[in-house]
Amino acid sequence: MPQLQGLEHDPPDPRRSQRVIRAELATVLVWSLVALTIAALAARGAIAYAHRRGMLDQPGQRRSHTLPTPRGGGIGIVLACLIVLPGILCSLPGLWDAETIACLELALVLVAAIGWWDDHRPLRQWPRLGVQLAATALFSAALLAGGNLAWAWLPLLVLAGAWSINLHNFMDGIDALLAQQGIFVAAGLGCLAASVGQPALAGAGFTSAAACLGFWFYNRPPARIFMGDVGSGSVGFLLFALSAMLWRIEPALLWPALILGSGFVADASLTLLNRFLRGRRWYAPHREHLYQWLVRSGGTHARAAAWYLGWNLLVAAPAAVAARQHPAMALPACAVVYTVAGATWIVSKRRCMRRVPVKDRHVAT
Incomplete structure (x- = not known):
């Protein structure tokens, strides 16, 4: 087949490569x-819907806001991603088959649906957890089957997905914080995918970040609407799914992906561990995350969110870039970042607690 052989040895056309990149x-x-646009318009519509249905988060001892605020605005992020992700994953080069994309969509619908139900009528934790585990199991099974990976990874992926859903729900307690984190991590995952020549997954990361940005316009301080469980759980699932897809392409990229989320993961994990060790109901509402202590000690929501943004830009982003450029050092770099994050959490929480009267330090058991 001389023509094919000749084509194989033809030098690449740089103009064509540039045209392809510009098109992508x-x-x-x-x-x-x-x-x-979808996320912003849906969030705006959700404000009116929440007022009609009485879906308002009231101020209280275990909450960080002072005015009744609508919830459920995260439905815009869900709708945007349900519409956009299949389009971007199918229209750009990538490794994603129809079954994996369909399971991603269905899993997102399940997580969003149970969160939307909980926003209307609070549910017990076990039904929510059951649906979350089923959703992450569905997507994880499709991911493993599509990549011919060992099924021994399935339990770990399911647990990781459920934890991501819940930790992002835990961290959704002040204005703009979770939307800001969704923008940063999703965009960072998009950059990691682009660095290994995966335009479809890169596009999925950037479009997810754009959806979070559309909601952020209505959630920035002072928030006009909260994300609600429909949004916080869905953002947690999306960040898990994008990270897992990145891991399937290149396992070494797991470490920079974990570094990107280090601020949230460290805060949620250490807070949960601290409450568990103290014999408290770890699943009960409380105000013991670091971001909540930053507010309780006199800071504003904007200042607390800026604290996490500073961590992301000054620590997480440079460390993730270094881990990507030096794969042999990726795991040690991840370990160092989480060690520093843990130390920062301990020191910052102690400083905040010294500013709060003793009688106001414990608000939940």
Whole structure:
């Protein structure tokens, strides 16, 4: 087959490569604008819907806001991603088959649906957890089957997905914080995917970040609407799914992906561990996360969110870049970042507690 052999040895055309890259960037930009617009319009509509249905988070001892605020605005992020992700994953080069994309969509619907139900009528934790485990199991099974990976990974992926859903729910307690984190981590995962030549997954990361940005416009301090369980659980699932897809492509990218989320993971994990060791109901509402202590000690929501943004930009982002560029040092770099995050959590929490009267330090058992 001389013609095929000749084609194999033809030098690449740099102009064609640039045209392809520009076309892919244009595709990502268009889908990102679509995601941002859908999320913003849906969040605006959710404000009126929440007022009609009485879906208002009231101020209280275990809450960090002072005015009744609508919830459920995260439905915009869900709708945007349900519409945009299949389009971006199918229209750009990648490794994603129809079954994996369909299971991603269905799992997102399940997580969002149980969160939307909980926003309307609070549920016990076990039904929520059961649906979350089923959703992550569905997506994880499709991911493993599509990549011909060992099924021994399934239990670990299911637990990781459920934990991501719940830790992001735990961390959704002040204005803009979770939306800001969703923008940062999703965009970072998109950059990691782009660095290994995966335009479809990169586009999925950037469009997810755009959806979070569309909601952020209505959630920035002072928030006009809260994300609600429909949004916080869905963002947690999406960040898990994007990270797992990145891991399937290149296992070494797991470490920089984990570094990107280090601020949230450290805060949620150490707070949960601290409450568990003290014999408290770890699943009960409380105000003992670091971001809540930052507010309780006199800071504003904007200042507390800026604290996490500073960590992301000054620590997590540079460390993730270093871990990507030096794969042999990725695991040690991840360990160092989480060690520093843990030490920062301990020191910062102690400083905040000294500013709060003793009688106000414990608000839940």
